[in-house]
Structures are given as structure tokens and as C-alpha cells.
Amino acid sequence: MNYVVYAIPFFLLAILLELAFGLAKRRNTYRLNDSVSSLLLGTLSQARRFVTLGVGGYIYYLFTQHFSLPLMDASHWFTWVLAMVVYDFCYYWLHRMGHERSILWAAHVAHHQSEDYNLSTALRQTSTGFLLGWVFFIPMYVLGVPAEVVISVGSLNLIYQFWVHTEHIPKLGWYEWFFVTPSNHRVHHAQNDRYMDRNYGGLFILWDRLFGTFQEELDEEPVVFGIRGPLKSFNPLKALTHIYSDMLRDSWRTAHWRDKVKVWFARTGWRPEDVSVLYPRTKANLDRFQRYDPQVPRLVSLYAFYQLLALSAVLAYLQFNDLSYREGVAGWAILLATAATTAMWLEARSVARLMKWDLLRLGAILLLLVWPVGGVLEQGRLLAFAVYALVSFVFVGLIVHEPGARNPAPAS
Ligand SMILES: [Zn+2]
Ligand SMILES: [Zn+2]
Incomplete structure (x- = not known):
């Protein structure tokens, strides 16, 4: 179990x-x-x-x-x-x-x-x-x-x-x-x-x-959490794919056929020599380490939290209902699109552009709600979606009218 x-x-x-x-x-x-x-x-x-x-x-x-x-x-x-x-x-x-x-x-x-x-x-x-x-x-x-x-x-x-x-x-x-x-x-x-x-x-x-891989935590060496090539993003799509795309890029760029294959099986951090010369990567200096922390208005944080609650409800619905494969895939796509846009809100991007993304996403969710059941509208889900979308609109409306929300502080 x-x-x-x-x-x-x-x-x-x-x-x-x-x-x-x-x-x-x-x-x-x-x-x-x-x-x-x-x-x-x-x-x-x-x-x-x-x-x-x-x-x-x-x-x-x-x-x-x-x-x-x-x-x-x-x-x-x-x-x-x-x-x-x-x-x-x-x-x-x-x-x-x-x-x-x-x-x-x-x-x-x-x-x-x-x-x-x-x-x-x-x-x-x-x-x-x-x-x-x-x-x-x-x-x-x-x-x-x-x-x-x-x-x-x-x-x-x-x-x-x-x-x-x-x-x-x-x-x-x-x-x-x-x-x-x-x-x-x-x-x-x-x-x-x-x-x-x-x-x-x-x-x-x-x-x-x-x-031989044990290391004790030491008082004289406080832990700095995170990865050496910082993600500098909250986007789950980027989080899940950035190393794959790094490898794909290196494999594409290198002139040597052996290295094109080796990229995929090498030790972590290894890069083809020609690529690392042409496209060097710098590592963060841990003495002056600053966490990725773009500042957004409190309302935007609340909106992101609301989206997280909505996603949890969708996940619970998917997990505890006996759904078809198409419904499962549609549910996953809804989660992915919503997670990605929620992360964008937290990254302090232009509010005008985020509003467009959110509208596009809500339209796509509506289509996905219709798709799995062959065009027949399932009333319970549609009602839940309507309430959810309405609250989203209220949030975005309040954010737009909040002073300073349109030009948020840039990401550090
Ligand atoms: Zn862990
Ligand atoms: Zn690990």
C-alpha cells in the first residue's frame, strides 16, 4: 500500500x-x-x-x-x-x-x-x-x-x-x-x-x-542550502527540466561525436572541453551567497497561496475518484499549467503579462474540463471551476488596483 x-x-x-x-x-x-x-x-x-x-x-x-x-x-x-x-x-x-x-x-x-x-x-x-x-x-x-x-x-x-x-x-x-x-x-x-x-x-x-560517503555537520561550517548552479526561478517546469536542457545544449554544441554521447553518462558537472571554453558557467560565491528572493506585494503572495490550495483540492479529487485515463491526464495538465503560472506570479513579472497568461490558462482549463467526457459538461466540476475562477478574478482585480503592484521589485 x-x-x-x-x-x-x-x-x-x-x-x-x-x-x-x-x-x-x-x-x-x-x-x-x-x-x-x-x-x-x-x-x-x-x-x-x-x-x-x-x-x-x-x-x-x-x-x-x-x-x-x-x-x-x-x-x-x-x-x-x-x-x-x-x-x-x-x-x-x-x-x-x-x-x-x-x-x-x-x-x-x-x-x-x-x-x-x-x-x-x-x-x-x-x-x-x-x-x-x-x-x-x-x-x-x-x-x-x-x-x-x-x-x-x-x-x-x-x-x-x-x-x-x-x-x-x-x-x-x-x-x-x-x-x-x-x-x-x-x-x-x-x-x-x-x-x-x-x-x-x-x-x-x-x-x-x-x-565512505559520510560527513558530520560541523559547527565551524554553517550549511548553505541549495545547488551550485542556482535555479533562480520558482517555475516547476524549469525545475524539472533544466539539467536535461543543459545536457541537450552541451551535446548539440560540442564538435566531437564521442562527447555528444558522453554528456549523458558522464559524472555530474563534466562538460565537453570545447563547450566549456566557449560557454563557461560560473559558480556562485558562497561567501556572498544571496538566496533567490524576488519581492512581491502581499496580495500576490496570498494569490499564490490560494492557487496552491486550489491545486491541492484538484490533486485530492484526482486521487480519491475513480477517473478515466483522459481525465487523469487532463487533471495533470491543469495542475502543471496552474503551477507554472503561480510560480510566475511569485517571480515578480509584469502584472499585465501575467494577467494574459492567467486568462489563457483559465480558458485552457475550461477546454480540458470539457475534453475528457467527449463534450458533455460535468456540472459539479464546472460549478467548482466557476467559483474558483471568480475568486481568481477578484484577486487579480485587487492586485491591479494595489499601488506598486504593477511595477514590482526586480528579482535579485
Ligand atoms: Zn532531502
Ligand atoms: Zn539528494
Whole structure:
């Protein structure tokens, strides 16, 4: 069973509690723009399966049919304990290669772009991990771990990782030795040279100690969160594709055929020599590091938050209703378009242009609402859309009339 869906309300409650705790202690670790951007990516990640369906399930089926030991007994506790440990071992290598190889980093990078570190960062997840991630779990299929056990321990592993995304919990004594904790996972999210490419475990940190990738969090080296080539955007489309497009560009530009292929399989950061000379990339200076933080009027932030709530409602609707494939794809497209425009509002762009994008998006949503059911209008959905669109119009109307909203401060 995939427990993640049921954990979502508790995740959101925990985010509110962490926010309140931070405010009370005068050590708030949240910025609305960064958190909304993370949660938009989390929403898209959850909705991805409506488009790709059961790719992973089909691969599992092929393996267990042809290359697997007899299926283990799902009712025996030993199966679960073994699956828990083997899953985390496979996860360690997926995660490590996810950082060390460009093609896998392209998928995993989405989890690391946030320049804050809080529980919303935990929900910042990729939508393209399904493409290659399954390769690393083949040992589980070959061992004959039943499908429901693989899915259950996978979702429990992900849920475990939620709580470690916080700055408020210090080191935890002996526990640090065996398990992934807030402290050792903070190191994993750092862009400091000293901390780079360390602490890959999901549940057990023992793998890192065993394979030489462990690094302790040090008092003299405060963590700077984020990635070395900063995204400087809240746009989920860009977040999910920027490394793929970097690789595509490098592969296109290089004159050498070998390098055109090597770009895709090389170590993360490797670039063809001719391309890196002609198109150098500069790394941010961490001593003078400034987080991407375009300033927008409070009403725009509220509008973005409203959009996030609407997206959560759409996701819940998709998850708890038995919908056709076309309806699922339409729902995902609505989420993607809305997430992308919401991010644009937070990037302090021209209000006149944003209004046009929003109108275009609302028109497209209306078409998508009609499309899945072959032209027959579904009244409940249309009514919900009408209320949603009306509130959106009120928001945009108020924003346009707010002094200073038309010419927002440029992005830093
Ligand atoms: Zn990572
Ligand atoms: Zn993380």
C-alpha cells in the first residue's frame, strides 16, 4: 500500500507546526515563495502517475515472471524486515548515482533547489525519477519481494525522510550513528564544498559510513542550502527540466561525436572541453551567497497561496475518484499549467503579462474540463471551476488596483 497519500494531511499539519514554532522562537525558516514552489513540485510529483500509469508495476511484473526467486511470504515479519533493509540499500545507490551521474541528477535535482531547509523542502520531489529509478530496485524484484511489500516499504522509507528536513532539531547522540537524522541530512542538502556529495542514506546512515560517503555537520561550517548552479526561478517546469536542457545544449554544441554521447553518462558537472571554453558557467560565491528572493506585494503572495490550495483540492479529487485515463491526464495538465503560472506570479513579472497568461490558462482549463467526457459538461466540476475562477478574478482585480503592484521589485 502506498501510505504517502494518507500521510499528506499530517505533512501539512507538521509544516504549520514547524512554521509556528519557528515564529515563536524568532527563528523562522520559511519563505512563502520558496515553500509554495516546493509544494507545487510535490503536487506535480504525486500527480505524475496519472500520466505514466504503472510503468514501474509492469517492469516488476516482467522481472517476477522471468528472473525471480519464488515470491516471499508477505504475511511473515521477516519479509518486511528484509525488504526494509534491502530497499534502503538500493535507495542508497540510486541516491548516490542520482548525485554522481548527470542523467540521474537531472531527475533528482528538483529535491535540492530550495535554498531554505524546512519540512516543505521534503515534499519538493521530482516528476521524472520513474524513468530510470526502477533499475536500482531490480535486486528486490529478483529476491522475490512481493509487489505490495515493495510499494509499502518504499512509501514508508519516503515518509521517514520527511521529518529530517528541519533546522530546528539538533544532533541526536547515538542515533546519529545508525540512522538518517536532521543533522546529517542538512549536510546532504548543502552546497558547501566540504559537504558536497555526502550522506545519501534514506533510513540508515550506516551505508554512508560503510561506503565512505559520510560527513558530520560541523559547527565551524554553517550549511548553505541549495545547488551550485542556482535555479533562480520558482517555475516547476524549469525545475524539472533544466539539467536535461543543459545536457541537450552541451551535446548539440560540442564538435566531437564521442562527447555528444558522453554528456549523458558522464559524472555530474563534466562538460565537453570545447563547450566549456566557449560557454563557461560560473559558480556562485558562497561567501556572498544571496538566496533567490524576488519581492512581491502581499496580495500576490496570498494569490499564490490560494492557487496552491486550489491545486491541492484538484490533486485530492484526482486521487480519491475513480477517473478515466483522459481525465487523469487532463487533471495533470491543469495542475502543471496552474503551477507554472503561480510560480510566475511569485517571480515578480509584469502584472499585465501575467494577467494574459492567467486568462489563457483559465480558458485552457475550461477546454480540458470539457475534453475528457467527449463534450458533455460535468456540472459539479464546472460549478467548482466557476467559483474558483471568480475568486481568481477578484484577486487579480485587487492586485491591479494595489499601488506598486504593477511595477514590482526586480528579482535579485
Ligand atoms: Zn539528494
Ligand atoms: Zn532531502
